[in-house]
Amino acid sequence: MIGSIALLNLSWQQRRKLTGLLFVTPTVAFVTVFFIIPLLMTAYMSLHDWPLFGERAFTGLENYQELSKDRQYLKSLDFTFRYTALVTPPIFILGFILASLVRHNIRYIGIFRTIFFLPVVIGLGVSSLLWVWMVDDRIGIFNKILLDLNLVPKAQLFLGRPNTAMNVIILSVVWKTVGFTMILLLAGLQAIPDELYESAEVDGAGYFRKLFYITLPLMRRTIALALVLSVIGSVLSFDQFYIMTRGGPRNSTISIVFWIFNNSFTYFKMGYGAAMSIVLLGILVALTGLQLYVLREKE
Amino acid sequence: MSATALDAQAKRSQQEIRRLRRRALLTLRYVVLVIVAILFLFPIFWSFINSIKLPAEAVAVPPTYLPTEISFENYEELTTYGKIGIAQHVYNSTVVALITVAGSIVLSTLGGYGFARFNFPGKNVLFIMVLSTLMIPFQSILIPLFVMIVQVDLHDTLFGLALVYITFQLPFGIFLMRNSFLAVPHEIEESALLDGCSSLSILYRLMLRLVLPGIVTVAIYAFINSWNEFLAALIFMSDQDKFTLPVFLTTIRYGIWGDVNWGALQAGVIVSIIPSLAIFLALQRYYMDGLMGGAVKN
Numbered sequence: 001m002i003g004s005i006a007l008l009n010l011s012w013q014q015r016r017k018l019t020g021l022l023f024v025t026p027t028v029a030f031v032t033v034f035f036i037i038p039l040l041m042t043a044y045m046s047l048h049d050w051p052l053f054g055e056r057a058f059t060g061l062e063n064y065q066e067l068s069k070d071r072q073y074l075k076s077l078d079f080t081f082r083y084t085a086l087v088t089p090p091i092f093i094l095g096f097i098l099a100s101l102v103r104h105n106i107r108y109i110g111i112f113r114t115i116f117f118l119p120v121v122i123g124l125g126v127s128s129l130l131w132v133w134m135v136d137d138r139i140g141i142f143n144k145i146l147l148d149l150n151l152v153p154k155a156q157l158f159l160g161r162p163n164t165a166m167n168v169i170i171l172s173v174v175w176k177t178v179g180f181t182m183i184l185l186l187a188g189l190q191a192i193p194d195e196l197y198e199s200a201e202v203d204g205a206g207y208f209r210k211l212f213y214i215t216l217p218l219m220r221r222t223i224a225l226a227l228v229l230s231v232i233g234s235v236l237s238f239d240q241f242y243i244m245t246r247g248g249p250r251n252s253t254i255s256i257v258f259w260i261f262n263n264s265f266t267y268f269k270m271g272y273g274a275a276m277s278i279v280l281l282g283i284l285v286a287l288t289g290l291q292l293y294v295l296r297e298k299e
Numbered sequence: 300m301s302a303t304a305l306d307a308q309a310k311r312s313q314q315e316i317r318r319l320r321r322r323a324l325l326t327l328r329y330v331v332l333v334i335v336a337i338l339f340l341f342p343i344f345w346s347f348i349n350s351i352k353l354p355a356e357a358v359a360v361p362p363t364y365l366p367t368e369i370s371f372e373n374y375e376e377l378t379t380y381g382k383i384g385i386a387q388h389v390y391n392s393t394v395v396a397l398i399t400v401a402g403s404i405v406l407s408t409l410g411g412y413g414f415a416r417f418n419f420p421g422k423n424v425l426f427i428m429v430l431s432t433l434m435i436p437f438q439s440i441l442i443p444l445f446v447m448i449v450q451v452d453l454h455d456t457l458f459g460l461a462l463v464y465i466t467f468q469l470p471f472g473i474f475l476m477r478n479s480f481l482a483v484p485h486e487i488e489e490s491a492l493l494d495g496c497s498s499l500s501i502l503y504r505l506m507l508r509l510v511l512p513g514i515v516t517v518a519i520y521a522f523i524n525s526w527n528e529f530l531a532a533l534i535f536m537s538d539q540d541k542f543t544l545p546v547f548l549t550t551i552r553y554g555i556w557g558d559v560n561w562g563a564l565q566a567g568v569i570v571s572i573i574p575s576l577a578i579f580l581a582l583q584r585y586y587m588d589g590l591m592g593g594a595v596k597n
Contacts, residue, residue: 016417016418016419016498017417017418017419017420018419019417019498020413020416020417020418020419020422021413021417021419022413023409023410023412023413023417023498024409024410024413024414024422024425026405026406026409026410027406027407027409027410027413027429027469027473028410028425028428028429030406030465030466030469031428031429031432031466031469031470034444034462034463034466035432035435035440035466036428036432037443037447038440038443038444038447039435039440039443041440041443041446041447042439042440042442042443045442045443045446052449098335101328101331101332101335102332106325106328111336112332112335112336114580114583115336115339115340116335116336116339118339118340118343118576118579119339119342119343121523121527121575121576121578121579121586122343122527122572122575122576123526123527123528123529123545123571123575124527124529125527125529125545125546125548125549126527126544126545126548126568126571126572127342129548129549129552129564129567129568130342130343130346130565130568131342132552133346133552133561133564133565134342134345136561138360138361139358139359139360139361139362139561140362141345141362143361144361144362144364147361155361175339175342180590183587183590184590187591232436236436236438238438238529238530239529239530242529242533242549243549243552257438257530260438260442261530261534264441264442264445265445265534270442270445270446273442274442274443277438277439277440277441277442278439280436280438280439281435281436281439284434284435284436284439285434288434
């Protein structure tokens with residue numbers, strides 16, 4: 001009652017302000033409770049020895065010092081960056097080729113765009129389950145086809161060796177995500193006016209001249225966006241390793257997020273996991289910063 | 300023949316050659332497109348083929364190409380798999396997805412409207428705060444989220460997981476809905492405001508219909524992302540009964556005492572792919588709007 005009487009005494013403008021604030025309150029509360037506070041807590045926890053149950057103790061920077069001596073952690077960092085470096089080019093190049101293929105609005109092109117994009121809406125977890133089965137040495141279709149075509153002498157344990165495991169995972173991730181890059185690049189391609197190409201053709205420019213002097217320079221921003229989004233996704237990858245290789249063989253495919261997961265939710269060293277999360281966050285903020293910088297440049 | 304006639308003829312045949320070349324290139328383009336499309340569809344198609352083999356044939360070594368007999372036994376086995384059966388997990392995933400969709404719609408609409416149409420102190424700071432969370436990967440805050448959720452006894456609950464998913468959806472949802480509201484001309488609400496309608500009834504009676512495409516987009520993303528999410532679902536649920544579909548499927552992949560039921564796994568893969576694919580195919584335009592909206596956000 002008192003509240004509503006007080007409300008009546010406010011001017012119309014003051015009431016608008018209050019209403020606006022009320023509209024955004026639930027959202028702001030959610031973001032505060034589930035994003036801002038956890039973020040601060042991650043930093044706080046990283047300075048503690050924090051088991052799931054039992055005593056927690058302030059340990060200062062000890063977790064961070066331990067990080068520099070954790071060989072598996074360093075291996076995971078190395079693996080994650082190597083994976084990112086290996087998976088990004090095929091996603092980008094194939095994405096670009098697909099975008100060029102579906103660029104013009106020829107008949108039925110919508111169907112092809114949809115087909116190439118379909119795997120994007122399948123979960124990475126589920127697609128990993130699909131691929132782990134396709135490349136199985138005993139019942140997988142890959143080995144069956146390779147054997148029937150006499151391309152291999154005997155069934156290959158693709159996920160059993162670090163190199164082939166990496167290649168198989170890259171193949172599966174390219175299938176799953178390339179449609180996303182394709183659509184981003186398609187938008188960039190279509191924004192380039194046709195007249196530019198026409199006048200270049202009049203001047204006798206061939207495919208590669210047009211590619212390097214018109215297409216790529218004009219798509220700089222889109223390309224940067226596609227690359228950064230793809231890199232961020234790869235740095236954060238977990239599902240494919242957890243499901244397809246379980247980190248093996250010999251712990252060779254444990255990504256950063258995987259190692260954070262193991263420490264925090266298998267060994268319940270949550271303070272230690274938090275310290276790793278802070279490092280991960282640092283990497284991600286740097287990448288996003290790079291993204292903003294590259295995108296801002298031309299405006 | 301005069302020189303000009305010869306010229307004209309040469310020009311015609313040149314045009315003819317150019318037309319033929321263009322047609323050949325177009326045909327080549329379609330050939331490449333069809334081949335690539337087959338490669339892209341193959342994994343899904345292959346999974347489906349195996350899901351309708353007899354269970355014994357689905358685990359045959361070496362595998363067969365085509366089923367000798369079409370059977371839905373793999374799907375039947377799923378209904379009793381691991382004692383609980385797939386129905387419970389479909390239910391879990393559906394409930395989490397629906398709560399996530401509802402929560403994301405309500406919060407994004409209210410927030411988007413507030414940020415787009417009102418001026419209040421601290422508005423910019425709050426908006427930047429909400430958007431800046433787009434830069435924070437949820438993977439880096441899962442540990443405190445887990446501690447918090449355990450603290451309030453929401454772990455192993457579908458609601459708790461949905462709360463986390465709603466949060467993941469919010470920055471994108473707010474951004475998209477704010478833009479949707481900004482695109483509505485001011486004049487439309489002004490007359491209603493002069494008539495003394497309350498802000499809430501303007502939103503409800505007038506604006507909702509106009510920003511419906513945005514709402515549909517938010518809903519699709521909320522559904523598909525929640526339906527597909529794996530890591531958080533793995534962490535927040537330890538009770539088998541509460542596993543969402545992707546986590547349940549991993550338990551099949553790891554098998555019972557090392558014995559993997561591959562036929563059932565592929566049936567499960569098909570079951571979990573269908574809802575996302577159906578929603579995407581039915582509402583593709585809205586999905587792409589969101590992709591572009593999200594992509595140009597910067």
